[in-house]
Amino acid sequence: MDIKTRDRVNKVIMYVILIIMAFIMLVPFVWMILTAVKTNQEAISVDPFFIFPQNGWHWENFITVWKSYNFIILYKNTLLMIFFRVVCACLTATMAGYAFGRLKFPGKNIMFSLVLIQMMIPAQIFIIPQYLMVSKLGWLNTTAGLVFPGIVTAFGTYLLKTGYEGLPMDLEEAAGLDGCNIGQKFLKIMMPLTRSSMVSLGIFTALFAFKDLMWPMIVCTNSATTTLSAGLAKMQGQYGSDYPTMMASAVLAVIPMIVIYIIFQKQFVEGIATSGGKL
Amino acid sequence: MGKQKMTPRAREEARWGWLFIAPTMIGLIILNFYPVFNTIYQSFCKTGDFGKGNVFVGVANYKAVLAAGETWQSLWNTIKYALIEVPFGVVIALVLAVFLNQKLKGTSLFRTIFFLPMVCAPAAVAMVWKWLYNQQFGLFNNIFHTNIAWISDPKIAWISVGIIGVWSVIGYNMVLFISGLQEIPGDYYEAASIDGATGINQFFNITVPLLSPTTFFIVQTRLIGALTVFDLMFMVMDKTNVALSKVQSIVYLFYTYAFTNGNKGYGATIVIVLVVFIMIITFIMQRAEKTLVYHN
Numbered sequence: 001m002d003i004k005t006r007d008r009v010n011k012v013i014m015y016v017i018l019i020i021m022a023f024i025m026l027v028p029f030v031w032m033i034l035t036a037v038k039t040n041q042e043a044i045s046v047d048p049f050f051i052f053p054q055n056g057w058h059w060e061n062f063i064t065v066w067k068s069y070n071f072i073i074l075y076k077n078t079l080l081m082i083f084f085r086v087v088c089a090c091l092t093a094t095m096a097g098y099a100f101g102r103l104k105f106p107g108k109n110i111m112f113s114l115v116l117i118q119m120m121i122p123a124q125i126f127i128i129p130q131y132l133m134v135s136k137l138g139w140l141n142t143t144a145g146l147v148f149p150g151i152v153t154a155f156g157t158y159l160l161k162t163g164y165e166g167l168p169m170d171l172e173e174a175a176g177l178d179g180c181n182i183g184q185k186f187l188k189i190m191m192p193l194t195r196s197s198m199v200s201l202g203i204f205t206a207l208f209a210f211k212d213l214m215w216p217m218i219v220c221t222n223s224a225t226t227t228l229s230a231g232l233a234k235m236q237g238q239y240g241s242d243y244p245t246m247m248a249s250a251v252l253a254v255i256p257m258i259v260i261y262i263i264f265q266k267q268f269v270e271g272i273a274t275s276g277g278k279l
Numbered sequence: 280m281g282k283q284k285m286t287p288r289a290r291e292e293a294r295w296g297w298l299f300i301a302p303t304m305i306g307l308i309i310l311n312f313y314p315v316f317n318t319i320y321q322s323f324c325k326t327g328d329f330g331k332g333n334v335f336v337g338v339a340n341y342k343a344v345l346a347a348g349e350t351w352q353s354l355w356n357t358i359k360y361a362l363i364e365v366p367f368g369v370v371i372a373l374v375l376a377v378f379l380n381q382k383l384k385g386t387s388l389f390r391t392i393f394f395l396p397m398v399c400a401p402a403a404v405a406m407v408w409k410w411l412y413n414q415q416f417g418l419f420n421n422i423f424h425t426n427i428a429w430i431s432d433p434k435i436a437w438i439s440v441g442i443i444g445v446w447s448v449i450g451y452n453m454v455l456f457i458s459g460l461q462e463i464p465g466d467y468y469e470a471a472s473i474d475g476a477t478g479i480n481q482f483f484n485i486t487v488p489l490l491s492p493t494t495f496f497i498v499q500t501r502l503i504g505a506l507t508v509f510d511l512m513f514m515v516m517d518k519t520n521v522a523l524s525k526v527q528s529i530v531y532l533f534y535t536y537a538f539t540n541g542n543k544g545y546g547a548t549i550v551i552v553l554v555v556f557i558m559i560i561t562f563i564m565q566r567a568e569k570t571l572v573y574h575n
Contacts, residue, residue: 011381025395025449025450028404029395096304105296114304125314128321154303214530233402247410257398
């Protein structure tokens with residue numbers, strides 16, 4: 001067998017495996033959508049030869065679910081939590097990352113080792129006291145309560161520090177000659193140059209907040225104040241056997257992030273690849 | 280060095296430095312370091328009834344947690360979950376990453392599909408899988424003409440949950456592998472090709488050793504992620520599920536005690552057990568790194 005034929009055979013094998021895997025990955029998504037547009041009666045009388053709905057596609061299921069479960073409020077709560085977490089995380093991390101990466105000050109090594117230690121501690125140990133603090137502050141069932149544990153980020157600080165260290169050293173010296181102080185140098189020159197690290201951190205923070213289930217379940221027990229994830233958990237507890245309704249709500253919960261992902265795919269993939277955080 | 284008097288410029292730099300790290304450090308102390316000590320303290324306390332303050336009970340919680348069969352059972356359940364999710368999630372992702380790193384057409388479409396589960400809330404993912412696994416009406420039993428109790432037979436349920444875990448993390452591991460692969464210089468492969476090495480030879484003699492730092496990183500993060508699994512199990516396993524005790528993870532147990540039953544002291548003790556366990560695993564991994572990872 002010459003090299004050309006061998007290459008072609010290899011390619012075919014790779015494609016076959018890739019297509020089978022892609023199929024397996026897509027089955028849950030396809031089945032979720034197909035169930036969502038069926039009537040419950042049809043959903044629970046599934047026959048493998050009737051994969052597609054036989055009594056028409058009931059797209060109105062989505063509207064029913066949207067109205068009866070107040071999805072607009074779940075979206076709003078989730079969006080607000082993500083927005084504030086991303087803003088807070090990027091702001092505090094870029095400042096701390098700059099200081100750790102570019103400035104000299106006493107106590108820097110000790111402080112940075114605290115950042116590293118935080119990254120190694122499993123987050124579950126923080127939850128009970130964080131919950132008690134939120135409860136004492138009267139922030140249960142509020143956006144502030146949802147945002148609370150994500151105001152600062154050790155991981156983001158580490159990520160941004162690496163970003164700032166990667167910038168060439170003479171940049172700052174040039175700016176220093178022009179009479180800028182450190183704050184101005186940071187704002188005008190250094191911060192804009194770490195945009196890609198900030199985007200990585202923003203995507204990571206948003207995904208993490210969007211996927212988190214335990215924290216919103218703990219602090220936002222009221223279904224009018226909770227997020228999409230925790231809202232789904234509530235719905236499953238109440239209406240678990242109405243399968244089209246459950247699947248329609250699952251679709252509504254995953255669609256926004258999928259759309260955002262498909263639009264900003266490059267940033268997502270690069271963000272995860274460079275940050276490599278524990279998601 | 281620290282004792283020397285600082286120049287005005289150095290003093291100004293130090294002031295800016297402290298100003299910039301202040302929000303993060305204050306936040307970390309309040310949100311993370313104080314809670315560590317508070318959780319340790321609570322593990323020695325019993326939560327008072329009707330919102331009354333903590334009552335110090337010494338090591339009573341530890342005795343209770345360590346004597347409870349369900350603690351060890353859930354620790355074992357968690358390990359079993361990790362033993363499915365980590366190896367399968369890593370190996371499948373590695374194979375896919377190697378394929379997608381070749382110059383094939385359509386790689387970006389495949390990458391998009393494989394990464395899709397990563398942007399979905401686990402709560403929604405688990406709901407869909409629960410429906411697929413449904414014994415009476417689920418897709419799997421209907422397609423395969425079986426009558427398997429995927430998630431309520433204690434012998435099978437842990438595997439079923441593990442499969443959801445693998446499906447969920449493949450894309451994430453794959454993206455990390457692809458970026459690791461792109462750092463391997465192409466001339467290694469060219470030289471190997473000229474010497475007549477096959478693709479499989481190249482994979483084991485070039486890719487595997489040169490990729491080992493990436494692999495080690497992925498295994499380590501995924502292992503810790505798997506040992507703290509919660510969402511999937513919480514959504515898939517109802518409280519009435521007969522297989523629950525054979526599947527629930529240690530974090531699930533923690534959630535049940537601390538927040539469903541409101542026994543914060545007992546919950547805090549479970550967390551301490553978990554943290555000690557993870558510390559031991561991390562320590563072993565660090566020791567293993569020297570022998571497992573190929574250094575140039």
